Amino acid sequence: MAEESGSQRWWESVPKMLAVITGVITGITGLIVAITQLEPLLFKPKPEQPPVISIPRPISPADRTEFSQFPRTVTLVWDPVPAATGYKVEIEFDASGGRAEPKWVIFGSIRHVNTTTYTFDFIGTQAGRWRVWAVDPKGEDGPKSDWWIFIFTR
Numbered sequence: 456m457a458e459e460s461g462s463q464r465w466w467e468s469v470p471k472m473l474a475v476i477t478g479v480i481t482g483i484t485g486l487i488v489a490i491t492q493l494e495p496l497l498f499k500p501k502p503e504q505p506p507v508i509s510i511p512r513p514i515s516p517a518d519r520t521e522f523s524q525f526p527r528t529v530t531l532v533w534d535p536v537p538a539a540t541g542y543k544v545e546i547e548f549d550a551s552g553g554r555a556e557p558k559w560v561i562f563g564s565i566r567h568v569n570t571t572t573y574t575f576d577f578i579g580t581q582a583g584r585w586r587v588w589a590v591d592p593k594g595e596d597g598p599k600s601d602w603w604i605f606i607f608t609r
Contacts, residue, residue: 508597527577539589549582
């Protein structure tokens with residue numbers, strides 16, 4: 456009989472042990488759910504930063520260069536920009552007719568330059584100016600360089 460009473464006690468405690476195990480599992484599950492819901496708040500991923508595209512540095516022709524050759528062929532040159540997939544170039548001419556205040560008019564807006572040079576033939580005996588900017592891998596324009604002026608005297 457002593458054995459029966461010991462085994463009965465053990466079987467009587469099984470529902471209690473199952474209740475404890477169920478409570479522990481429920482608690483762990485609740486903790487996992489809470490951590491999962493809090494994770495985005497605790498561990499915010501850094502937003503994807505677009506590549507920083509720097510300003511191309513113009514090299515040639517130097518600002519305020521005077522030319523006297525004909526034909527008026529000009530080659531623009533600038534430093535490469537890391538991560539740039541291309542460049543855009545803007546060229547203007549002074550349509551003021553020699554007045555004190557220049558009147559800049561677009562001569563060319565070149566959108567797909569894959570090198571760090573661009574050659575073109577300029578019109579007339581007058582001033583012109585140019586600037587360049589890089590395009591990033593997403594196709595977004597970077598900041599533009601300053602305008603550089605050139606002058607044809609002939």
